[in-house]
Amino acid sequence: MNEKTCSFHNEEELRDVKGEGVSVEYSPSSDKENSALSAFRGIPIAELKNHSILQALATEATGWEPHVVRAEVLRAQEEWEAVDTIQPETGSRASSEQPGQLISFSEALQHFQTVDLSSFKQRIQPTVRRTGLAALRHYLFGPPKLHQGLQEERDLVLTIAQCGLDSQDPIHGRVLQTIYKKLTGSRFNCALLGEHWEDLGFQGVNPATDLRGAGFLALLHLLYLVMDSKTLLMAREIFRLSRHHVQQFPFCLMSVNITRIAIQALREECLSRECNRQQKVIPVVNSFYAATFLHLAHVWRTQRKTISDAGFVLKDLEVLAKKSPRRLLKTLETHLARVSKGQASFLGAQKCGGPQAPHSKDLTFTGVCDLQSHPSEGT
DSSP states (O other): OOHHHHHHHHHHHHHHHHHHHHHHHTSHHHHHHHHHHHTTTTSOHHHHTTOHHHHHHHHHHHOOOTTOOOHHHHHHHHHHHHHTTOOOOOSHHHHHTOTTSOOOHHHHHHHHHHSOOHHHHTTOOOSOEEOHHHHHHHHHHSOOOOOGGGHHHHHHHHHHTTOOOOTTOHHHHHHHHHHHHHHHOOOSOOOSSSTHHHHTTOSSSOGGGGOTTTTTHHHHHHHHHHHSHHHHHHHHHHHHHHTBTTTOOOHHHHHHHHHHHHHHHHHTTTTHHHHHHHTOSHHHHHHHHHHHHHHHHHHHHHTTOOGGGHHHHHHHHHHHHHHOHHHHHHHHHHHHHHHHTTOOOTTOGGGSOSOBOOOOTTOOOOOGGGSOOOSEEOO
16 A cells, blocks of 8 residues: 555545544534533522532533632632622711812811810910900990800810811811812812912912911811802802902902901900800801901902002901991891892902903012901000
């Protein structure tokens, strides 16, 4: 037999073997296996490992015995099965520690109600000390004293005004982030130090340096202004006015000065009558702050004031606010009622348009904080 004949027979045998292999795939035993596999289609994947038929097939194919499992495999299986049982932590504490989440005024206030402020409370002077004729005049013609039950709430307000900004405190950071986001409309966090704070009306890259005379209460007032749905529109209108190309002024620094006016009005008992009437202190101080800021913006726009007028405007504003707090509060109520009905604002925001003025680092601002303050009144 020659080589060609051998190769021919080898090819014939190879085709026969392949043909037998094909016939095996379509044998009756193969159909049984297909029907058995179709039975697993309705079984969840997680349950397949426990199915006896699958274990038997695996045993026949590989000789693996299901009950013989290595320790590493068991440990890995336990870790995988534990994934389904892990639940995300819920609750106010878990969410309150997220640095990027907005914070409400009530949550920030609750923080100061729960922390130890005894070292700051020792510094406060709840009322202005008066002597001589000033004390007699105040006794005869001055406002009533604050009710005994409200003095603790008043002291808390004055104590917060003694607290500074702590960049390491997550609550303080969230307050700053919330103010920035609500005023600018940004959805992203910003650094606690940087030139972006100058765009909001602070004098430097660190807001803590501008809280002189008002402490953290100045930031709480800004937080109240932007987080209350009734005053948010007003806050943004005043912020736009502060960026006017002619009538620009440092928004946040002006707010700090107005907070200081509110502190002085509280210490001089100018707000005692209204606090006694409402049986509250903090809401009255907040509304007084917002009303004073509204009046300043109205005067600033209508009388076309500029940054050079800031010191005089604030001085006149302090006199008016202490003399007629109820008048300012009524003006605020009227303004908010008009805005809620869709009527025009007192500020006339549509007239405050025009190009926004870039922040000038050479801008000097003389406010109430720069004026000489007297802790007591003499004769």
